[in-house]
């Protein structure tokens with residue numbers, strides 16, 4: 082079941098609602114013991130022992146369903162989103178805010194499938210100033226990136242990324258960001274930058290895309306969202322903070 | 335199998351600003367006109383509507399309205415000795431697609447070039463001597479003066495309802511406007527937009543330092559306005575979404591609001607969207623084009639549309655590539671410097687400036703429009719003495735807010751991590767308090783920067799992609815450094831809590847981050863067919879019934895954005911076609 086849609090169909094068919102990364106892994110392990118990600122056998126086995134709290138959304142009882150991501154990927158993105166956007170008094174963690182659902186939808190959608198990209202060959206390695214030059218769609222690139230990071234942390238720290246301690250996760254992210262992580266086939270800095278921008282998009286985009294739950298990031302910075310008719314406020318609030326309760330597209334739909 | 339259609343009087347290739355204006359002027363003169371547009375048709379009421387239009391992910395990040403590179407893109411390399419690679423995603427610039435063109439998602443800054451920008455080479459030679467022009471800089475004069483083009487600048491402003499403040503009304507200088515501008519016969523059609531705190535702070539300091547701040551002229555109407563076509567524009571809501579999305583208030587000028595309603599109602603005009611022109615048909619011996627060939631992208635059907643006049647209005651890249659695909663004119667060769675098609679490709683310098691933080695000021699960065707900005711022109715063009723500076727050209731320095739959409743706008747002081755606990759605290763803390771002095775600089779041509787066809791990569795019609803050979807040169811780096819430092823001096827005088835480091839421009843051109851969609855050149859105007867593609871009426875030297883519109887005709891790029899001048903040029907060319915060419919078809923200028 083290499084085709085993600087086949088996996089999704091299976092999960093839907095099995096009536097599986099995924100409550101968390103850990104539960105997803107259990108489902109995945111049961112559904113597909115042969116594992117679509119051979120490099121992660123040890124993780125699939127280990128996942129049953131991962132405490133659910135480590136990955137469960139804070140909003141208790143919230144059920145997230147995924148269109149595309151595998152259990153391994155859900156665990157990975159959850160851990161990454163929660164390091165990039167840690168929970169504090171300003172907001173819940175990245176995954177609490179729906180960032181992983183956002184990633185799932187984006188990678189499964191038109192953008193993830195390579196929309197608005199020129200994909201003709203030949204493909205050649207090039208300096209960053211030439212932009213993205215790989216034949217992979219974002220969906221394929223991110224899948225390859227996650228697998229490569231997990232392989233690397235497995236080899237270095239003995240666990241896939243989501244199984245590392247928090248200081249180890251932070252260290253690993255710094256190594257990726259600084260281009261120091263020796264990933265196989267994947268440019269670590271390129272993957273990190275893509276990951277960071279996807280996570281931030283999820284946190285700050287309109288909530289209808291699955292992230293930014295309850296407009297939490299807009300509240301955090303004081304962005305009013307919609308309808309953005311500021312003609313009068315421009316004068317009235319010049320030099321004064323203008324921070325009405327934010328509204329999103331759904332509030333006007 | 336190509337289906338041959340009935341001949342029409344004129345055909346437009348591309349229905350953005352220039353195609354729409356030209357089609358309007360020619361139908362007005364009684365011609366039967368067809369407008370071909372490769373992208374879809376759209377209507378503001380449906381496509382620029384609330385609430386969906388306020389979607390940063392869709393429009394700013396995923397580039398909903400931008401040309402699909404899968405269909406057609408460019409290849410790129412820094413220098414003639416490199417091999418080029420395709421731009422697989424658009425980034426540095428974002429060409430439009432669909433009826434209305436890039437104006438559907440433009441910002442709206444609407445400038446007139448300075449009088450000296452019309453005579454770039456002769457002015458420099460006269461003021462400083464020929465040795466001032468660096469080796470390899472193929473800078474040229476425009477083929478008409480500012481004074482000649484003034485009535486057409488005026489007309490385009492009255493089409494758009496530009497909001498602004500005159501600085502030179504018929505020779506009388508007016509404080510508060512741009513005192514460096516050329517004389518204008520009329521003030522702007524609508525007054526400037528309400529400025530934000532940031533614009534006010536900048537203005538105050540700049541004036542104290544002896545500079546001349548003025549509100550940026552912009553096609554975001556400050557109040558409802560009825561234009562020269564009798565069409566009414568709304569008032570700008572200062573929503574902050576202008577520069578990637580359509581305008582639900584009909585306040586941002588564009589073909590859909592300012593021209594197309596009249597054209598669509600005219601029986602002499604026929605709009606065909608999803609009509610992708612692959613080439614022009616050219617009778618080289620007769621020095622005439624005979625029409626165009628296009629593919630209907632909905633059916634795959636190919637058509638030949640014969641026409642008495644062909645107007646290229648397909649943006650810089652479409653104009654240049656269609657000439658090359660059709661064998662019209664001689665392609666430029668950087669080694670011999672022979673040939674004119676593709677020559678003098680220029681861009682605009684951006685991404686330099688300085689960001690500061692003011693702990694106790696609230697800027698509400700999401701409130702505003704491209705017009706809520708104050709500008710100084712003191713370091714633009716040749717408004718300052720360049721003796722001993724080692725570069726020519728200049729930049730405008732501006733300050734204002736209005737694009738505080740949080741996926742893309744999250745300024746934090748230097749040294750802040752890009753993620754994690756500290757990043758989050760800093761983002762929340764500084765979002766309201768950051769202020770940037772932005773610069774936009776001129777970009778003069780270099781013999782090694784040009785457009786040609788790529789030998790390896792093809793578009794969806796199987797044609798070679800256009801290849802861009804482009805990099806910055808020493809003049810650009812020096813200009814950026816000098817002007818950035820001037821901005822930083824003003825910034826420091828504004829007394830910020832945290833002063834950023836001026837962002838100078840070093841290193842090779844990077845096609846990834848957005849810089850501007852102000853590409854120019856490739857089919858430049860001039861007086862000599864050896865070094866230009868069109869004459870002063872934008873008529874091709876190689877086919878007298880072919881007219882080429884847009885910034886591809888600029889010999890070089892000034893610091894200002896190009897749409898004011900290219901709108902003016904379209905009116906200027908149209909008037910000559912109607913007045914002279916239709917009566918006596920043939921070359922309007924003898925080579």
Ligand SMILES: Cc1cc2nc3c(=O)[nH]c(=O)nc-3n(C[C@H](O)[C@H](O)[C@H](O)COP(=O)(O)OP(=O)(O)OC[C@H]3O[C@@H](n4cnc5c(N)ncnc54)[C@H](O)[C@@H]3O)c2cc1C
Pocket residue numbers: 347348349350351352353370371372373428429430431432433434435436437439440441442443444445577578609610611612647648649650652704851852883884885895896897898900
């Ligand atoms: C984000 C953004 C912000 C901008 N802000 C400003 C600003 O503030 N101030 C300013 O002065 N300028 C600005 N611009 C630039 C401005 O939009 C352009 O200068 C202007 O729209 C150019 O008009 P045009 O008619 O030459 O080309 P376009 O508007 O690009 O129209 C060309 C049309 O031709 C069509 N076409 C191309 N090839 C073919 C073909 N082979 N067959 C059929 N049709 C074809 C295209 O689909 C397109 O619709 C901005 C641009 C962008 C993208």
